[in-house]
Amino acid sequence: MQGSEFKKNRLGLMGWLSGGRYGVERYAYTLHRLTGLAILAYFILHIFVTSARVLGEEAWNTVMGFLNSPAFKVGEFLVYLAFAYHALNGIRLVLTELGFFLGTPCQPVFPYSNSVKRQRPVLVVVMIVAAVVVLLGGVDFLRAFPGE
């Protein structure tokens, strides 16, 4: 991946965002990156926010009081959503990277099959699990709102 004339991304930003002729996995890839960046941004802030406990109970309560507003809770839920997607899709990526669920190379005989199609059920399963994780966590976030 080091500098090379073979790695030119002539499409620029669209090279990241467009699925082109690829399937749903291409959008899963784009979303994986976007959620990764969002989680990284949150994580860096999280390091500083949680370090407030060093300053004692008063400082901790001040910070938590500031972050306890519905707007921050919605933001936190979006990060939780990103975490659920990134973690579950990441499991699929590692498994396929290691060669699982891709099958073995075969002749191009009708009905055609390929490794992308063979791993697609895994994508569906991990997304269902991600949805369950989001729903369970959603219960916790709903409690942050008045009337819950």
Added chain:
Amino acid sequence: MRTRESTLWTWHLVAGAVILVLLGIHMFIMHLADFFGTVQGDVLEFSSVMERSLDATFAVMYVVLLAAALYHGLYGLRNIIFELSISERAERVISVLLVLAGVALFLVGAYGTLAVHSAQAGV
């Protein structure tokens, strides 16, 4: 042939697996434990936070998670930036800046965790 980049990529995957386990535990405690009835009270209350900070297992878990997440996140960011076809000189500068940022953030986070743990444990 195993290049430096493929080694860094392998560590990216290893860090991802470590994060999956440790962040899974963290997320369960923070957002799901109450749902399953395994934790009583507000996990964000100062006393609850201090209770976990005092626990050596939690302290070690936080520091390992901090290191793994910083490596995984910043290496991922580096990969995304490098795909913009920047010059090799810019790649080197960005690599150095990300390493420095990672070390600085690790020191801040590790100090927060270990200082509280040491003070609470009377070390």
